[in-house]
Amino acid sequence: MYRYTDFDAGFVAERNRQFRQQVERRLDGSLTEEEFKPLRLMNGLYLQLHAYMLRVAIPYGTLNGRQMRALADIADRWDKGYGHFTTRQNIQFNWPKLSNVPDMLDALADVQMHAIQTSGNTIRNVTADHFAGAAADEIADPRPVAELIRQWSTDHPEFQFLPRKFKIAVTGSPNDRAVTRAHDIGLRMVRRGADHGFEVIVGGGLGRTPLIGKVIREFLPEADLLPYLEAIVSVWNLLGRRDNKYKSRIKITVHEHGLDDIRARVEARFAELRATFSGIDQALFTEIKTTFASPTFQAKDTTPFDQAYATDPVFWAWADSNLAPHRAPGYAIAQISLKAHGATPGDASSDQMRVMADIAECFGHDELRISHEQNVVLPHVHKSDLPRVHALLRQHGLATANIGQISDIIACPGMDYCALATARSIPIAQQIATRFDDLKLEHDIGELKIKISGCINACGHHHVGHIGILGLDRAGVENYQITLGGDHTESAAIGDRTGPGFSADEIIPAIERLVAAYLEIRSDPEERFLDTYRRVGMAPFKAALYQADGRAHAA
Amino acid sequence: MARIFRPKVVTANALVEGDVIYLTEDDSWSRDLAQAEVLTDEAHAQLRLLEAAARSDEAVGVYLADVTLSPTGPQPTHFRETFRDTGPSNYPHGKQADL
16 A cells, blocks of 8 residues: 655645644634635535535545544544545545544544545545456556556646546546546556556546546557646646536536547647656656555465355355455455445444454455445455454444445435535435335345435436436425436446436335336346346336326326 | 515524524524524615624624524424434434434
């Protein structure tokens, strides 16, 4: 894992010292809210519906046991004993007091974490495949690239007042688990013969105007990464619309100017910038790579796993849904579901955080990951240890066997917390999960990704859910629109709206009708919901949604 | 036709705690909507809003929120204000914890 250099530690400490004084000046009345707001946002501090919210970056979703334990301590000491993991590999604390935030930031700095650029019109936390460095299907570990981008983008003097926020995601695998096509820039590591490089995708994004990113460069040599990224961001920094917040993201710039025009501008700017990068970026990259050296994997007997798998049905169910193939023989990637039926998606109590930290240290080469699907990942566990890991997780409500299934729902905080939300998300997720758990249909349904956002900004990724749910305010009443056929992977697609929305009371039965229709028309139990939708289209699902309640006319 | 002025309260978030507060008749801030000054006159409401907004070392994001009148005091008309007045629905946190 990357360790802070003296420079990094000094930089974060200085920023924290400055922010502590800024908070003091706000509290003693020397700064107005208008003056203070941009300063607090630069440091990840929002004011939400019921309290402040501190958003802490977990760069490329990677953290160790000590860091996870520090998050637990912060939750206990200055918050309400839990944290919320988000779709952008951040953790949010929902209840800090303004006067305590400087101490929270110092506690984070003690374990090499910060909240810088988790808000504001800057380059945000760089996200990566949560299986990075472990996945069997990986070309290379994307995290050194993500760390290089983090260092380049943090406090970059040209990019502190961008037209709007800017999000970058990196994947080192052809199977895209980082939603690269829904980011301002998505990077896919590729090889051409012996040459390492990137496919560069630009202009993806969800929100009000969902667009799938377009390939601006099919093969960018690895050494050209930073000057090319700088070229893209600087072209958009000048062209991007500052007159209209809804048209300011790079996806709109690409859409309005056309990909070819943007590409030509980027290439011209790149030609200028490339010469100014002296090679120090590559020296840095080489150094960073050494800090992500692979753990030393051991050859051990997997009999304990095989025995448990053969004899313990609870372990067997968990292994089938929560384990993924590891590149090292005898190892597995284990996902810890933060989606216990009826729980808040992405929330972990401080006790649960400590248990996950302990397990990572004892059995997981001291590594944890946060997925954009709001779960925690143990990337390197030897199979022989998995029965013990599972038993420990079970004792703390962390062994739900539902990864990728109907109750493994992404949900934004929604109107339960968020000042921007137009409806609640969390209760809808809770009710869907408990309903399908009661029906005992979850395993039969198989892979089905439900993603819920409580407003058009789409933090809950609803556009790319197999079933997407968008909560809106319709004349003072919560109303939920459904989209079908979204896909967040390498075959990314934006879902199609089914028709009129449903009230909070109607939405759970509506989802149930959709799923019943799927179970009836799927060709065989192996055909996923998404595949069925692609085969038969909208019509039968629309009929199931609207005819049953006599609303066919409205559809 | 002249627009009907609906009753309102002045609300904001407290500077230090960030929680929801309401302006009372005696110019203090209350955590309890029942204590809020109900404004039924538009000109007076605008004046109270300006006065409240000037207290930027106590309150953040001051605005007027619609209420209806009931025997137990003002009630929110929009569900967003109801959540602000109670707390989140997934945990017993926020104002509901103090009741």
